[in-house]
Amino acid sequence: MHRRISASRTGRPRSVEADAAILAATRAALVELGWSGLTLGNVALRAGVAKTTLYRRWAGKNELVVDAVAALFDELELPDRGTLAEDIEGVVLQFAAILDRPEARTALMAVVAESTDDAALRERISSSIVDRQKRLVVEGRARAQARGQLPAESDPETAARGTDLIFDVIAGAVVHRCLVSAKPVDTDWARDFTRLLLNGLTAPPPT
Template sequence: MTSAPPPTHRTGGGRTGRPRSADADRAILAATREALVELGWSKLTMGDVAARAGVAKTTLYRRWAGKSELVVDAVAALFDEHLELPDRGSLGADVEGVVLQFAALLERPETKTALMAVVAESTRDDALRDRIRSAIVDRQKTLVLVGRERAQARGELPAEPDASAAARNADLIFDVIAGAVVHRTLVSAEPVDAEWARAFTALLVGGLTAAAAGYTDPAA
């Protein structure tokens, strides 16, 4: 998705006051990513981020309850800015393009540090896990929905027989792409280059085509 606004945060219980500054939000999120790369998760503090962004620490706490929420939103902003799905003319080209974009994003030091840190923290924090899901995962699933609709419009894939199947398939496609790229990039530390992206795309598209043979378009 491109040109997305910064992720929404808590607003302090509905208090009134001056409107939120988009420029301040961007400065804070950029300072958070910078501090993560330089200091690491354990040494990162809200005070350090405030100083780097040129705002009062109270400004941060009016927007975020703590550094976990702040880091999730800093990562979410990167995903919104750098992942997109322009129409490349075919399902395979669309998948291959977004795989390479995603891998390049994960190779950025600030993304790698932040994502691994918040995922580790979320294993013992259900609220943080929910925030990761809503701020990052659910927002990026829209790319799957867009890509699938295009493929169906081109006749590359049939429509699912019902809404339940459509939702289930969207989740599976997202999980396969995100899981494979995250594992190869962050766990195995192997490159996601053009050759790997082509092989992965061929496997995924072949699987989608085979799965589509198991149901027919109800409108046909």
């Protein structure tokens, strides 16, 4: 006969407030201590929770840092500026502002390096950051299609491939500009990039 597992055996439900405090403490530790100095013990102390609380939620430091920076990217919103070009410019500037935060820079550079030989960590980066932020592309395309600024797509597979490509182009360009080239993403750069994205290399320069 199978025994029923009582509620006390299934573990306590996760606290949204505790999770938010832990992720905020992780970002603060990244700014103050850097990647190499950050430990789960330090984060637990800052968040005012037991270290075992962290281990029940995250397998280790890498996963914790991914989720801490993913929460920053969840703040991204697609502005409604009236045109597809201006919407893209707005989200590019928001994205760059997040990458300009020291905790985001430190976390992304570190976890990407750590994920080189860690398939599970790459998958967590993909599911927690990349896949969640593709919502902006889906939302932006749907809005532009409703305005008549983009043609509608009836094939879901083609639409999904397009979403992946658009995200890769935008995110790749902004991340490279901010973290690799270490140059600013200002209004002029965002406008030039958007023009290139929408019109391609053969479009004439703006007059």
